[in-house]
Amino acid sequence: MSSPALDRPVLYSYFRSSCSWRVRIALNLKKIDAEIRPINLLKGEQRSEEFLKIQPFGFVPAYIDSKSGQTLIESVSIIEYLDEIHPEYPLLPKNPLERAKVRALVQAVAMDIQPVTNLRILKYVGEEKKGEWAKHFLAEGFKALEKMLEKTAGVYSFGDSITMADLALVPQVYNGVRFGVDMSAFPIISRINSILSELPEFKAAYPTQQIDCPAELR
Amino acid sequence: MSSPALDRPVLYSYFRSSCSWRVRIALNLKKIDAEIRPINLLKGEQRSEEFLKIQPFGFVPAYIDSKSGQTLIESVSIIEYLDEIHPEYPLLPKNPLERAKVRALVQAVAMDIQPVTNLRILKYVGEEKKGEWAKHFLAEGFKALEKMLEKTAGVYSFGDSITMADLALVPQVYNGVRFGVDMSAFPIISRINSILSELPEFKAAYPTQQIDCPAELR
Incomplete structure (x- = not known):
């Protein structure tokens, strides 16, 4: 999907989508000023004919590159x-070995945790059983993930610099808390999450800071 | 996890694991001669104390780099x-834009299809409902995925060269057939899969060609 060059990039996002959230942090860290176009997942806007042309799974995020006008999908990509x-x-x-370890941390969240606990799956599991x-x-x-971090963590998920792994971690912890997981059982994850959550680039990506966050949740 | 330098790399693999299969294709295409160490998922070998130290999720594959002796996990990584x-x-x-599109095809399979239909999930779903x-x-x-390929495919998933996207596609099609999905509904996927399946590097990675494939399935 390609359109003319834009003034600035566009991110299709939903305030509580952890995959959108990852990309929001990346944009903030890289000081890229993007226009946020909210897609309301609860209202089913992701299944509109128009959005399915952009993202055939009906998932956020999607990103329009300003220079080429081309649309990219899938958060990690x-x-x-x-x-x-x-x-x-x-x-x-x-x-390369270190890159592989960071990517493994990203994929532990992005492949092994998030996809099996997201809105789409929980809807299919049904109201009665979804909490469990x-x-x-x-x-x-x-x-x-905690076991993986025992080997890799410093101040952050991989050593003492912020990496992609940290972008995946923070939104996933939020979902853990939301579903009542006792996060105190995971001290490294909790510690890294606390430190990251104080950084302005992470704060600004938080769901409650998004333009599509309903007033009652702010 | 690190051990002394080895003669050749090691791949912990299960013959029918689609994530192991992806890596087997990559090794074949790159002409890397690796020792295959089978982990029998049906016998629960992935949950042995020893293997969980290597891969805390208990998933295959894992890869030992021969030069550094270090172990890498997560197939895409x-x-x-x-x-x-x-x-x-x-x-x-x-x-970079093309790389992002190839990675999106990989992630469509590796994040949005495989994780929600793998052995771990189907076990939890239960015998009665897992087929559906x-x-x-x-x-x-x-x-x-078919919709994505409408925009990207040439001879292969992305244009006319083999990419990571093809490594993800073939094992996933195998699982589709195994679970009775009517693959004729997806002509681009089926066509690419047929072409790839004729290539020696893909043939050699096929489950029935693995040392841990039981004789009765060969």
Whole structure:
């Protein structure tokens, strides 16, 4: 999907979508001023004919590159792209082995935790069972992630610099808390999340700071 | 996890694991001779204390880099690593926008289709409902992937060169067929899968060609 060059990039986002949130943090860290176009997942706007042409799964985020007018989808792919075209604020180390370890942390969240506990899956699981389902897979996922972080964490998820892994971690912790997971069982995750949550680039990406966050949740 | 330098890399793999399969194709395309160490998922070997130290989720694959002796996990991360250290057989285009589109195709499979239909999830869903569950999410996923491929496919998933997207596609189609999805509804996916399945590097990665494939399935 391609359109003429734009003044600034566009991010299709939903305030509480953890995948949109990851990209919002990346944009903030890289000082990219993007227009946010809210897609209300609860109202089903992601399934409109227009949006499905952009993202055939009906998922947020989607990102329109301002220079080419081309639309990119899938959060991790968008973040890798932003990292390639804005290398001045790197989100991956230089060393290939270290890059692989950061990407593994990203994928632990983006492949093994988030997809099995998101809105689409919980809807299908059904009202009655969704709480138990989410709690089970979130707790199982955080347990494994904590083990991975034992080997990699410094101040942040991988050593002492912010990486893509941190962008994945913070929104996932929010979802853990939301579904009643006892996060005190995961001290490294909790510590890193607390430190990151104080940073302005992370604060500004928080759901309550988004233009589509309903007033009663602010 | 680090051990002394090895003669050759090691891949912890299960013959029918689609994530192991992706990496097997990458190794074949890049002409990397790796020792395969089978982990029998049906016997629960992935949950042994020893293996959980390597991969805390208990998932295959895991990859031991021969030079450093370090272990890498998460299939897409391993493939990105192999692509970085063996750039002579590239699995990503050079242009950042094109790279992002290939990665989006990979992630459509690796984040939005595979994780919600794998062994772990189907076990939790239960014997009675797992067939319907798998079929629903596989068909939904292939439908979206087909739409993505309408924009990107040439001979292969992205244009006329083999990319990471093709490594994700083939094992996922196998699982679609296995769960009775009518793949004729997805002509682009089916066509690309047929072409790829004839290539020696893809043939050698097929489940029935693995040392841990039981004789009765060969």
